[in-house]
Each structure stands twice: as structure tokens, then as C-alpha cells.
Amino acid sequence: MNRRTLRVAHLIRTVLADALQQKLSDPRIEPMTSITRVEMSPDLSSAHVHVSVMADEPRRKRTLEALQHASGRLRAVLADHLTLRIVPWLTFHLDDSLRRGFETVQTLDRLMQEAGPSGAPGDPGETRDDPDQPLATQEES
Numbered sequence: 001m002n003r004r005t006l007r008v009a010h011l012i013r014t015v016l017a018d019a020l021q022q023k024l025s026d027p028r029i030e031p032m033t034s035i036t037r038v039e040m041s042p043d044l045s046s047a048h049v050h051v052s053v054m055a056d057e058p059r060r061k062r063t064l065e066a067l068q069h070a071s072g073r074l075r076a077v078l079a080d081h082l083t084l085r086i087v088p089w090l091t092f093h094l095d096d097s098l099r100r101g102f103e104t105v106q107t108l109d110r111l112m113q114e115a116g117p118s119g120a121p122g123d124p125g126e127t128r129d130d131p132d133q134p135l136a137t138q139e140e141s
Helices: 003-022 057-069 071-081 097-115
Strands: 033-040 046-053 089-094
Touching (some): 003 033, 003 046, 003 071, 046 057, 046 097, 057 071, 057 089, 071 089
Parallel strands (some): 046 089
Antiparallel strands (some): 033 046
């Protein structure tokens, strides 16, 4: 992408994120919806908007449908903020990257809790009286 396309994509992402929070009041749109990225066509006539929705699958699909339904209103909002000859057509896509990242962090937290305070799985009972002294080896015992 050239520099202008990147600037327009960034501006569209910013304007749509604000519109999502301030201007749309559709109850089908989940409150934990965020725009992760915008990909522009080379001629700036269309924008693929990737959104992350922190909800279960049926509510995610319902949010995507609501956003697609509101694309005309969102284009009107874009027209007020962009100085382009043609306001791009908006297509919304679900982006699972944030949800997968959140689930990965939760899994890592759960594994760390299962490992216990020493941090090594399978060795939960080993403790030190003096943390500055090295652990005794079998030869010393």
C-alpha cells in the first residue's frame, strides 16, 4: 500500500471507531466491539473493515450483520470527515485475533496457577529456608 492509502485507512479506522461508540445506538452491536484494522482498495473505492467482537458466536454474527446494515449511515459519517471524491464502500469482517490472544493469556494464567508458586510443574513442594543459599544436591545430603 502506498502512503496515501495507509493514511486514508487510518483515518477511516479512527472515524469509524468513534462513530461506533458515539453515533450508533443499535442494541444488536455488542459493547465490546472494536475496529482492529482497515484495508483499502488501491483506488480507495472500498474499505474492508475488520472488527473484533468479544462475545459468543451468535452475538458476534448479529453484531456483524448490524454493522453491515449500518454501513450507509457510517458512510455518511465518513463523508463528513473525508475529503475524497468517492466515499468508500464498507465491508465488515470478523477478526478473531484479539479474542484468540485473550484466550491464550487466560490459558497461560491458568497453567501458571496450576504450576504453583515455584513455577515448575510437578515440583510444587520444594521450598527454600534461605533464598540466598543454593538448593542442596543429592551428593551433599
